[in-house]
Amino acid sequence: MRIALVTDAWAPQVNGVVRTLTAVRDELEAQGHQLLVISPDRFASLPCPSYPEIRLALARSGTIGRLIRDFDADAVHIATEGPLGLAARRWCVGEGVRFTTAYHTQFPNYVAARTGVNAEWIWRYIRWFHAPADAILTSTPSVDAVLRAHGLPHLRRWGRGVDLATFTADGPRDPVITALPGPIQLYVGRVAVEKNIEGFLQSTTPGSKVVVGDGPALAMLTARYPQAHFLGPRFGADLAAAYRSADVLVFPSRTDTFGLVMIEALACGTPVAALPAPGPVDVLDESVGAIDADLDIAIPRALTRDRAACIAYAARFTWASSAAQFLDSLAPLRVVESRAA
Template identity: 65%
Template sequence: MRIALVTDAWEPQVNGVVRTLQSVRTVLEAQGHRVLVLSPDRFHSLPCPTYPEIRLAMAGTGRVGDLLADFAPDAIHLATEGPLCIAARRWCIRRHFPFTTAYHTQFPDYISARSGVPVDWVWRYIRWFHAPAEAVLASTASIRRTLNDHGLAKVRQWGRGVDLHHFHGDVTPNPTLAHLPRPLQLYVGRVAIEKNLEAFLQNQHPGTKIVVGDGPARPALEAKHPRAIFLGARFGEELASIYAAADVFVFPSRTDTFGLVMIEALACGTPVAAFPVTGPMDILTRGVGAMDERLEDSIAEALKKDRAACARYGAGFTWEASAAQFLGALAPIAAKRHAA
C-alpha cells in the first residue's frame, strides 16, 4: 500500500507526535508498505511564535498537491492541524479524495496557554479541520469522548507502543545517577509551559528531581530550580538507562492526550506518579502507578509499586499493534481517482 503521511511535526523536533509517526512508519515499511512523509523540511519554513523549535512550513496547495500526485497514494493521512496539513486537506477536498486525521495533542489548551485565545475559539478550528475526515484517530477512550463531545463523531482508536529493543525490564540503571539522594524522581519530555513542570519541580517529596528534555522553558526553570538536575535530551539506550535508574517517573502534565513517556518508563520497570487526568487515567492501573491531586501523595504511593509488574505491563504496548490500528483506519482512495 502507498501511504502519504503529511505532518507539520517532524525531525528535528523531539516529542511524542514525531516519535509516534516515526515508529509507525518503520513498522509499516518493514511490512512492505511505501510511506511518503511530507514534512516541513521539504519547504521553506518559519519558526512558530513562542516556540521556535517548531517550524511552520510555507507550503502552498499546488506544491503539496504536486508531491502527492507524483506519489499517487492509496491513502492519505493528515497528522497535525498546521499549515502543511491544511494545504493537503484542501487538495484532497477539491478532488474528493478521502483522508484520515489524528488528534495528537490538546491543541486548544496549548494555544490558549501560550496566546490567551479562548479555548472555545480554538475548538471551532479543530472541528473545521477534522470534520471532513473519514476517521479521526485518537489515542485513548478519554480523548475519543472529548472529540465526540465537541461534535466529531467519526473517531477511531489509535494506541501507542514502546520500542522494546531499548525499553525493557533488564536495562542496566545509569551508574552516573547512583550517588544522588533518593528517591530519584524523573521527568522526561518537552520542557515547555504546557507540560506543567512547575508542579513537578515544586513538589515537596524528598529526593532528587531529574529533568530529561529540552524546550523553551528550560532556561527559566533551570535558573529557578538550581537543585534540580537538567540533563537535556537523551535517546535510545542512554534514555532507557535513566528510566531504569529512577525510583519513580513523575508525569505532571494535565493536557497530554496519551503520554508516551509513561509507557516507556513502565517498560523499564519504573512506576508512574501523575495527576488523575486524561492520559494517566487511561493508561495507569493500581499495580503500576498512582494518581492524586496532590503530587506528593501520588509519588509516595507509586514508590510502593513492584518494578517487575511495571515492566510486564509496559511490555504490552507494541508499535506493531499501533501500526495495525493505524492501517485499519485508513481510507483507501479508489484507483480511478488517481487520474484526477
C-alpha cells in the same frame, strides 16, 4: 499499500508525535508498505513564534497535491493541524479525495496555556479542520470523550507502543542520576509551560528531582529551581538508562493525549505518578502507578509499586499493534463527494 503521510511534526523535532509517526512508519515499511512523508524539511519554513525549534512550512495546497498524485498514493493521512496539514486538507477537500486525520495534541489547551487565548476559539478551528475526514484517529477513550463533546464523533482507535528492545529493565544505569540522593523522581519530555513541570518541581516529596528534556522553558525553570537537576535531552539507550536509574517517573501534564514516556518508563521497571488527566487515566492502573490531584500523594504511592509488574504491564503496548490499527483506519483513496469544505 502506498500511504501519503502529511505532518508538520517531524525530525529534528523531538516529541511524542514525531516518535509515534516514525515508529509506525518503520513498522509499516518493514511489512512492505510504502510511505511518502510530506514534512517541513521539504519546504522553506519559518520558526514558530515562542517555539522556534518547531518550523512552520510554507507550501501551497497544489504542491502537496502533486506530491500525493505523483506518489500514486492509495491513502492519505493528515497527522497535524498546522500549515502542511491545512494545505493537504484544502487539496483533498477540493479534489474530493478521502483522507483521515489524527488528534495527537490537545492543541486548544496548548495555545491557551502559552498565549492566554480562550481555548474555545481554537476548538472552532479544530472542528472545522477534522470535520471532512473519513475518521479521526485517537489514542484513548478520554480523547474520544473530549472530541465527541466538541462535535467530532467519527473516531477510530489508534493506540501507541514502546520499543521493547531498547526500553528494558536490563542494562546500564545513568551514573549521574544514580549518584543522587533517593528516591529519585524523574520527569522526561519537552520542557515547556504546557507540560506543568512546575507542578512537579514544587512538590515536596523528599529525594532528588531530575528533568530530562529540552524546550523553551528550560532557562526559566533552571533559574527558578536550582535544587532540581536538569540533564538535557536523552535518547535511545541513554534515555533507557535514565528510566532505569529513577525510582519513579512523574508525569505532571494535564494536556497530553497519551504520554509515551509513561510506557517507556514502565518497560524499564519504573512506576509512574501522575495527575488525573487524559493519558494517565487511560494508560495506567493501580498495579503500576498512582494517580492523584496531589503529586505529593501520588509520588509516595507510586514508589510502592512492584517493578516486575511494571515491566509485564508495558509489554502489552507494541508498535506492531499500533501500526495495524493505523492501517485498518485508513480510507482508500478515491474521488468522492465532499462532506465539508
